[in-house]
Amino acid sequence: MKFKILHSDNGTKARTGVLETDHGRIPTPIFMPVGTAGTVKGVHQADLKNEVRSPIILGNTYHLFLRPGVEVIGGAGGIHGFMNWEGAVLTDSGGYQVFSLAQQRKLGPEGAVFRSHIDGTRHTFTPENVVDIQRIIGADVTMAFDECTPWPCEFEYARDSMELTHAWLDRGRKRYLETDPLYGYSQSWFPIVQGSTYPDLRKQSAEKIAEAGMDGNAIGGLSVGEPEELMYEMIDVVNEVLPVDKPRYLMGVGTPANILESVSRGVDMFDCVMPTRNGRNGQLFTREGIINIKNEKWKSDYSAIDPDGDSYADQQYSKAYLRHLIVSGEILGPQLASLHNLRFYLWLMEETRKMIEEGKFAAWKNEIMEKLSIRL
Amino acid sequence: MKFKILHSDNGTKARTGVLETDHGRIPTPIFMPVGTAGTVKGVHQADLKNEVRSPIILGNTYHLFLRPGVEVIGGAGGIHGFMNWEGAVLTDSGGYQVFSLAQQRKLGPEGAVFRSHIDGTRHTFTPENVVDIQRIIGADVTMAFDECTPWPCEFEYARDSMELTHAWLDRGRKRYLETDPLYGYSQSWFPIVQGSTYPDLRKQSAEKIAEAGMDGNAIGGLSVGEPEELMYEMIDVVNEVLPVDKPRYLMGVGTPANILESVSRGVDMFDCVMPTRNGRNGQLFTREGIINIKNEKWKSDYSAIDPDGDSYADQQYSKAYLRHLIVSGEILGPQLASLHNLRFYLWLMEETRKMIEEGKFAAWKNEIMEKLSIRL
Numbered sequence: 001m002k003f004k005i006l007h008s009d010n011g012t013k014a015r016t017g018v019l020e021t022d023h024g025r026i027p028t029p030i031f032m033p034v035g036t037a038g039t040v041k042g043v044h045q046a047d048l049k050n051e052v053r054s055p056i057i058l059g060n061t062y063h064l065f066l067r068p069g070v071e072v073i074g075g076a077g078g079i080h081g082f083m084n085w086e087g088a089v090l091t092d093s094g095g096y097q098v099f100s101l102a103q104q105r106k107l108g109p110e111g112a113v114f115r116s117h118i119d120g121t122r123h124t125f126t127p128e129n130v131v132d133i134q135r136i137i138g139a140d141v142t143m144a145f146d147e148c149t150p151w152p153c154e155f156e157y158a159r160d161s162m163e164l165t166h167a168w169l170d171r172g173r174k175r176y177l178e179t180d181p182l183y184g185y186s187q188s189w190f191p192i193v194q195g196s197t198y199p200d201l202r203k204q205s206a207e208k209i210a211e212a213g214m215d216g217n218a219i220g221g222l223s224v225g226e227p228e229e230l231m232y233e234m235i236d237v238v239n240e241v242l243p244v245d246k247p248r249y250l251m252g253v254g255t256p257a258n259i260l261e262s263v264s265r266g267v268d269m270f271d272c273v274m275p276t277r278n279g280r281n282g283q284l285f286t287r288e289g290i291i292n293i294k295n296e297k298w299k300s301d302y303s304a305i306d307p308d309g310d311s312y313a314d315q316q317y318s319k320a321y322l323r324h325l326i327v328s329g330e331i332l333g334p335q336l337a338s339l340h341n342l343r344f345y346l347w348l349m350e351e352t353r354k355m356i357e358e359g360k361f362a363a364w365k366n367e368i369m370e371k372l373s374i375r376l
Numbered sequence: 377m378k379f380k381i382l383h384s385d386n387g388t389k390a391r392t393g394v395l396e397t398d399h400g401r402i403p404t405p406i407f408m409p410v411g412t413a414g415t416v417k418g419v420h421q422a423d424l425k426n427e428v429r430s431p432i433i434l435g436n437t438y439h440l441f442l443r444p445g446v447e448v449i450g451g452a453g454g455i456h457g458f459m460n461w462e463g464a465v466l467t468d469s470g471g472y473q474v475f476s477l478a479q480q481r482k483l484g485p486e487g488a489v490f491r492s493h494i495d496g497t498r499h500t501f502t503p504e505n506v507v508d509i510q511r512i513i514g515a516d517v518t519m520a521f522d523e524c525t526p527w528p529c530e531f532e533y534a535r536d537s538m539e540l541t542h543a544w545l546d547r548g549r550k551r552y553l554e555t556d557p558l559y560g561y562s563q564s565w566f567p568i569v570q571g572s573t574y575p576d577l578r579k580q581s582a583e584k585i586a587e588a589g590m591d592g593n594a595i596g597g598l599s600v601g602e603p604e605e606l607m608y609e610m611i612d613v614v615n616e617v618l619p620v621d622k623p624r625y626l627m628g629v630g631t632p633a634n635i636l637e638s639v640s641r642g643v644d645m646f647d648c649v650m651p652t653r654n655g656r657n658g659q660l661f662t663r664e665g666i667i668n669i670k671n672e673k674w675k676s677d678y679s680a681i682d683p684d685g686d687s688y689a690d691q692q693y694s695k696a697y698l699r700h701l702i703v704s705g706e707i708l709g710p711q712l713a714s715l716h717n718l719r720f721y722l723w724l725m726e727e728t729r730k731m732i733e734e735g736k737f738a739a740w741k742n743e744i745m746e747k748l749s750i751r752l
Contacts, residue, residue: 042707068700075676300451324444331418
């Protein structure tokens with residue numbers, strides 16, 4: 001995997017770049033739709049490609065490991081063939097899910113023992129087998145196994161947890177370097193910065209992660225409940241240390257405003273369930289502000305879902321119709337809302353890249369962030 | 377609306393024809409996907425048109441009246457504009473739903489008073505206002521308000537109910553003839569044969585319905601739990617009486633085998649929730665038989681969902697992937713299964729028409745019906 005910076009903004013730390021994978025070139029900054037279990041909920045693969053125009057999507061190791069299981073994905077020759085997706089895939093390591101979703105989890109230096117939230121079966125994740133599992137899943141970008149600390153978090157816990165994540169990093173890195181991709185295309189492996197909201201720990205963790213010298217680096221453990229300003233402060237601390245010439249992936253973030261602020265702080269890659277999850281509940285992100293389509297005010301609004309949008313969901317259906325679908329619990333509602341929101345996020349990244357290239361990013365960001373937060 | 381018989385089968389009563397509406401020509405025999413609340417569950421309108429290749433879909437007066445309501449649909453200039461569907465639409469009258477779904481229903485000569493199953497609000501349907509509502513919804517084919525008798529049903533109840541349906545027919549017909557379409561395209565109105573499984577009543581009802589001299593005629597109250605043979609017997613009795621040169625619509629039927637048997641008895645139009653509802657639960661209809669995709673046997677079957685199918689769902693995804701989606705409760709599962717099943721039903725009707733035209737219908741029907749019932 002190669003990463004090349006194309007343009008660096010003058011006024012901010014924002015930059016554009018391109019990440020080359022064997023499943024396509026990914027322009028950065030980029031937002032990656034979340035396809036937890038091998039599907040971006042409610043969105044057909046062809047629409048992800050042609051309407052959302054997403055070059056990369058996310059999968060989740062924890063979910064895919066439990067269901068359908070590595071044998072099934074391996075039998076299909078990896079996640080791309082299994083789900084019929086020609087673009088790139090990044091798999092999260094499952095660290096976050098083990099600590100947020102799994103039952104009866106027991107954490108030790110060796111790894112994490114947990115019970116499946118689906119059927120209660122007992123499993124073990126180690127830094128090594130999480131590499132092996134991701135080799136079988138076959139994502140283009142794989143992630144180190146980490147502990148994602150909750151917020152708030154005592155300093156001692158955050159420090160010990162970070163040290164565990166660092167020890168796991170060394171073991172995972174070793175396994176990654178000792179093993180090869182299984183399907184003839186290359187894979188990369190990103191370590192993850194932790195350290196909660198303690199600047200000292202974050203700095204220390206970023207130094208450890210930078211030292212690993214991998215193809216890209218991730219920032220984890222943010223957007224877990226802490227105030228936004230603390231998140232931005234941590235990003236600044238970390239990005240001071242992480243190498244400029246490697247892609248930086250801020251995990252699980254966030255709102256359009258969060259993303260733009262983080263881009264201005266030098267982040268290149270994002271993922272979040274917000275466009276799909278909130279979309280399913282009727283929240284639409286638009287250039288003019290946020291729409292709660294369930295509101296009575298949209299009941300007889302026959303204007304297009306997003307007159308400025310360029311997916312078919314935006315142009316071909318009215319707000320009144322989408323409201324009816326969402327209020328009635330009709331499947332097509334989540335389908336259209338997810339498609340719209342994902343396209344909006346990808347459009348926002350396209351605009352972001354354009355504005356950075358044209359040297360207008362900082363001014364544009366302040367202008368659009370104000371709009372994006374309006375409740376229509 | 378014009379109906380023209382194109383070809384009549386020699387060995388059976390099957391025939392091909394074409395139903396001309398202001399929203400397109402509908403070749404018959406035809407299956408109409410059910411879009412109860414203004415959406416065929418899980419299927420995008422573009423896919424209905426281009427993949428399923430459906431010239432007509434169903435809507436339901438009861439559901440659309442309650443939600444989004446006639447004001448909203450009227451404000452959009454009718455159901456076609458509201459849901460962005462250029463093809464034809466048929467709306468059921470709501471009779472069936474009032475008697476199967478609504479709460480605290482009270483039936484009198486005047487009509488039916490009921491409470492909404494959604495919010496308990498009180499409403500009245502009469503033969504007249506059901507015409508008015510369907511004028512506002514704006515379907516190409518509208519239906520008379522009837523009482524759909526359950527099965528089994530005492531003779532006296534069936535007779536009284538039929539007489540009520542007949543009285544309602546006269547009143548609905550009068551209102552239909554006194555009123556005009558609202559949106560510049562024509563609408564037709566079909567009366568409905570009732571009479572439970574009593575041949576005498578069915579004959580009497582068919583005579584009454586035939587006398588009305590409308591553009592088409594429907595057979596209701598079947599496929600409500602009675603043995604298949606009784607259903608076929610009733611269809612034979614009714615079709616002896618209903619005019620040959622008008623389309624015959626068998627409401628709510630059915631399995632692929634039910635449809636083929638009914639075509640051979642002279643039925644032209646069908647609708648059923650089976651392809652979508654059963655699809656959402658993982659039942660797939662194919663040329664080789666019925667698949668329960670949840671079965672363990674499909675877990676690692678990487679063959680196409682339906683190698684002989686011609687929708688993108690059939691060719692681009694594997695059985696293993698669809699199984700994973702359905703088992704995991706992922707929205708894309710119902711989306712793909714519904715698309716496949718609907719396309720299968722429409723394909724079956726295309727083949728049916730072709731076989732009738734080529735004089736091979738009877739032999740082909742017996743051959744394919746055997747296959748279609750196999751559990752794979």
